[in-house]
Amino acid sequence: xxxxxxxxxxxxxxxxxxxxxxxxxxxxxxxxxxxxxxxxxxxxxxxxxxxxxxxxxxxxxxxxxxxxxxxxxxxxxxxxxxxxxxxxxxxxxxxxxxxxxxxxxxxxxxxxxxxxxxxxxxxxxxxxxxxxxxxxxxxxxxxxxxxxxxxxxxxxxxxxxxxxxxxxxxxxxxxxxxxxxxxxxxxxxxxxxxxxxxxxxxxxxxxxxxxxxxxxxxxxxxxxxxxxxxxxxxxxxxxxxxxxxxxxxxxxxxxxxxxxxxxxxxxxxxxxxxxxxxxxxxxxxxxxxxxxxxxxxxxxxxxxxxxxxxxxxxxxxxxxxxxxxxxxxxxxxxxxxxxxxxxxxxxxxxxxxxxxxxxxxxxxxxxxxxxxxxxxxxxxxxxxxxxxxxxxxxxxxxxx
Amino acid sequence: xxxxxxxxxxxxxxxxxxxxxxxxxxxxxxxxxxxxxxxxxxxxxxxxxxxxxxxxxxxxxxxxxxxxxxxxxxxxxxxxxxxxxxxxxxxxxxxxxxxxxxxxxxxxxxxxxxxxxxxxxxxxxxxxxxxxxxxxxxxxxxxxxxxxxxxxxxxxxxxxxxxxxxxxxxxxxxxxxxxxxxxxxxxxxxxxxxxxxxxxxxxxxxxxxxxxxxxxxxxxxxxxxxxxxxxxxxxxxxxxxxxxxxxxxxxxxxxxxxxxxxxxxxxxxxxxxxxxxxxxxxxxxxxxxxxxxxxxxxxxxxxxxxxxxxxxxxxxxxxxxxxxxxxxxxxxxxxxxxxxxxxxxxxxxxxxxxxxxxxxxxxxxxxxxxxxxxxxxxxxx
Numbered sequence: 001x002x003x004x005x006x007x008x009x010x011x012x013x014x015x016x017x018x019x020x021x022x023x024x025x026x027x028x029x030x031x032x033x034x035x036x037x038x039x040x041x042x043x044x045x046x047x048x049x050x051x052x053x054x055x056x057x058x059x060x061x062x063x064x065x066x067x068x069x070x071x072x073x074x075x076x077x078x079x080x081x082x083x084x085x086x087x088x089x090x091x092x093x094x095x096x097x098x099x100x101x102x103x104x105x106x107x108x109x110x111x112x113x114x115x116x117x118x119x120x121x122x123x124x125x126x127x128x129x130x131x132x133x134x135x136x137x138x139x140x141x142x143x144x145x146x147x148x149x150x151x152x153x154x155x156x157x158x159x160x161x162x163x164x165x166x167x168x169x170x171x172x173x174x175x176x177x178x179x180x181x182x183x184x185x186x187x188x189x190x191x192x193x194x195x196x197x198x199x200x201x202x203x204x205x206x207x208x209x210x211x212x213x214x215x216x217x218x219x220x221x222x223x224x225x226x227x228x229x230x231x232x233x234x235x236x237x238x239x240x241x242x243x244x245x246x247x248x249x250x251x252x253x254x255x256x257x258x259x260x261x262x263x264x265x266x267x268x269x270x271x272x273x274x275x276x277x278x279x280x281x282x283x284x285x286x287x288x289x290x291x292x293x294x295x296x297x298x299x300x301x302x303x304x305x306x307x308x309x310x311x312x313x314x315x316x317x318x319x320x321x322x323x324x325x326x327x328x329x330x331x332x333x334x335x336x337x338x339x340x341x342x343x344x345x346x347x348x349x350x351x352x353x354x355x356x357x358x359x360x361x362x363x364x365x366x367x368x369x370x371x372x373x374x375x376x377x378x379x380x381x382x383x384x385x386x387x388x389x390x391x392x393x394x395x396x397x398x399x400x
Numbered sequence: 401x402x403x404x405x406x407x408x409x410x411x412x413x414x415x416x417x418x419x420x421x422x423x424x425x426x427x428x429x430x431x432x433x434x435x436x437x438x439x440x441x442x443x444x445x446x447x448x449x450x451x452x453x454x455x456x457x458x459x460x461x462x463x464x465x466x467x468x469x470x471x472x473x474x475x476x477x478x479x480x481x482x483x484x485x486x487x488x489x490x491x492x493x494x495x496x497x498x499x500x501x502x503x504x505x506x507x508x509x510x511x512x513x514x515x516x517x518x519x520x521x522x523x524x525x526x527x528x529x530x531x532x533x534x535x536x537x538x539x540x541x542x543x544x545x546x547x548x549x550x551x552x553x554x555x556x557x558x559x560x561x562x563x564x565x566x567x568x569x570x571x572x573x574x575x576x577x578x579x580x581x582x583x584x585x586x587x588x589x590x591x592x593x594x595x596x597x598x599x600x601x602x603x604x605x606x607x608x609x610x611x612x613x614x615x616x617x618x619x620x621x622x623x624x625x626x627x628x629x630x631x632x633x634x635x636x637x638x639x640x641x642x643x644x645x646x647x648x649x650x651x652x653x654x655x656x657x658x659x660x661x662x663x664x665x666x667x668x669x670x671x672x673x674x675x676x677x678x679x680x681x682x683x684x685x686x687x688x689x690x691x692x693x694x695x696x697x698x699x700x701x702x703x704x705x706x707x708x709x710x711x712x713x714x715x716x717x718x719x720x721x722x723x724x725x726x727x728x729x730x731x732x733x734x735x736x737x738x739x740x741x742x743x744x745x746x747x748x749x750x751x752x753x754x755x756x757x758x759x760x761x762x763x764x765x766x767x768x769x770x771x772x773x774x775x776x777x778x779x780x781x
Contacts, residue, residue, distance in 0.1 A: 001402060001403055001404070001405070001470050001698065001701070001702055002401070002402050002702060003401055003702050003703070004401065005401060072401060282777060283777075288773055288777060289769060289773070291777075292769055292772050292773045292776060292777070293720070293769065295717075295772075295776060296717045296720050296721060296769075296772065297692075297721075299696070299699065299717050300692040300693075300695050300696050300699075300717075300721050301692070301695075302695075303695035303696060303698060303699045304691055304692060304695040306401065306403070306695075307403050307694075307695055307698070309401075310401060310402065310403040310404070314404065321691045321694075321695070324687075324688050324691055324692070327688065328688065328692070387681070390680070390681045390684040390685075391677070391680070393684045393687065393688075394677075394680035394681070394683065394684050397687065398660050398680075398683055398684065398687060399660075400660065400663075400664070400674045400675075400680050400683065
């Protein structure tokens with residue numbers, strides 16, 4: 001037992017750290033620092049740099065563009081990105097769809113779709129949740145029916161509504177779960193379709209969230225015509241694809257490196273803000289205690305993640321401890337946001353976005369905290385709510 | 401980065417586990433802790449001779465197995481699972497720790513006796529007024545010719561009724577709570593002027609109130625430097641805390657697994673109570689607390705070799721996690737077992753008692769949070 005990184009791993013860390021420092025887009029950094037909302041091209045700027053370098057999709061198999069890094073190297077990579085406060089590569093194409101395509105897709109589908117995902121040329125969005133299908137995803141109602149077109153080819157005609165489609169306003173294509181057989185048990189009648197978002201009959205409507213942001217959308221599908229070759233895997237077996245996707249990309253789900261950065265920022269804030277008891281908030285008996293407990297909790301999560309990683313490195317696959325990562329990771333992120341809002345005091349309140357103001361009121365560090373707090377409530381809800389995660393642990397790990 | 405155990409460590413675990421399975425069943429333990437002696441010297445003898453585990457963390461030159469803190473962790477975790485009361489902590493972890501880190505002249509000889517099962521140590525550090533402040537000492541050691549004369553009273557000295565040797569903290573200078581002026585002494589328990597009042601503890605151990613009245617010791621009784629013993633005390637205590645965390649992991653595992661098992665067999669409303677979601681989620685939280693405790697125990701044990709501040713910060717962080725987990729998992733194990741858990745017949749209650757006492761062993765959760773804060777945020781904060 002030891003915590004030492006091998007000389008090779010230490011050299012790797014130096015290499016990626018230097019690469020980020022030299023190649024992270026300067027315009028993007030400036031926008032992040034000023035808190036300006038990101039445009040479509042901004043989201044893709046870092047992605048494109050990484051695609052050129054060959055580092056956009058470390059987890060993919062080598063033949064499709066993966067890096068063949070060890071779990072430890074992937075961990076270092078995510079740590080260094082967090083340390084440098086880079087934006088994350090959007091997960092929809094790279095982390096969510098691509099594994100489904102290279103696992104279940106045909107050769108033609110792999111050739112058609114993987115390069116566009118890799119290079120950031122095609123923006124993907126996810127069409128899973130529906131107004132009536134959240135945690136109970138399999139109860140989705142969006143229907144797809146097979147018809148023969150005038151051209152003699154087979155099509156699916158899709159009707160229904162999807163919701164919570166993140167950044168769907170920018171999407172070129174979407175991957176959708178649709179019901180293709182309503183007469184069998186829910187999981188058995190679902191198919192996985194790729195749909196061109198420019199197809200006639202698709203409408204994307206913004207959902208404005210509490211902090212005033214436009215991140216998620218409703219997607220309406222009205223007689224949308226989808227060529228049958230855009231279905232991944234067999235008809236009525238889309239649930240298999242969706243489940244595989246849920247199991248993918250466990251590493252990084254805990255967000256330890258990002259939370260460590262968040263904790264550093266919180267400590268800086270608390271070093272400046274004044275306590276009612278006099279002196280910095282960081283010396284306030286009560287606030288300090290909350291910070292210490294959070295820091296300790298994050299250390300425990302970090303080592304639980306490292307144990308998972310060590311298990312993967314030795315080829316054992318993720319053990320029971322890995323199922324904890326989403327629950328504890330999101331609890332810690334939300335606690336950080338909570339304490340940042342507390343620390344900001346009065347200046348957590350000003351909210352200028354509605355009036356279109358750019359001027360800042362109060363200290364810089366207080367600008368984003370309320371927005372992050374309100375927006376951050378999503379993390380324990382999405383990706384399988386934390387209650388669903390507990391059901392999974394109860395069933396799969398404790399055998400209940 | 402590596403969290404795996406060596407073949408030797410895995411063998412050590414198997415050896416201990418299989419011995420305890422055969423000789424440390426719940427009823428056997430219950431009879432032993434209610435006996436006059438309160439422990440089983442023959443078990444200790446077996447640890448020394450049959451299993452050879454009392455040398456686990458000592459170097460081969462000293463006659464040990466060449467292990468270290470990870471080996472203590474392995475042994476203590478298995479001991480936690482069986483609620484072992486025999487004094488491995490006081491003797492091997494703490495007594496052995498003081499001897500090997502101080503380079504005391506008698507260390508090779510005494511360690512040989514520890515490994516053979518012939519020397520048993522208890523650590524007399526706590527005082528009635530001091531709570532968990534290790535340097536808060538009214539016990540004094542006054543220079544007298546070439547030696548010292550010790551006077552004072554020590555509180556709840558775990559394992560003292562069985563001990564052949566006491567390790568005693570005493571003040572050779574400075575004020576009652578000063579960091580400077582702390583010295584550590586090795587005292588024969590039969591020395592003239594040492595009196596003990598022995599009693600059982602609520603979790604099945606034995607302890608003593610120990611009084612030192614003009615106890616004369618030679619200069620060779622001093623362990624480490626005179627007046628500058630606190631860093632050594634902190635180092636050995638941190639090792640003892642990490643080992644306690646490991647014991648707690650064993651106790652917590654039994655509480656968590658025992659609760660899952662019980663709820664699957666206990667039926668109410670015509671179904672096993674494990675089918676109720678509210679209980680399932682509670683058990684998931686217990687499981688998360690256990691896994692986080694294991695993670696922190698590994699972290700602290702590995703970091704014992706780091707410099708004093710990093711070591712202490714890691715150990716206190718781990719003890720905070722363990723303290724919280726012991727309370728949450730212990731209380732909920734009882735709640736989910738229902739009334740049966742508060743009867744003396746069921747093992748679960750005995751694990752609960754030990755878990756609860758571990759919360760306070762070598763410093764409460766609040767104590768270690770405060771220690772962590774001071775180290776992480778600096779004295780000014």
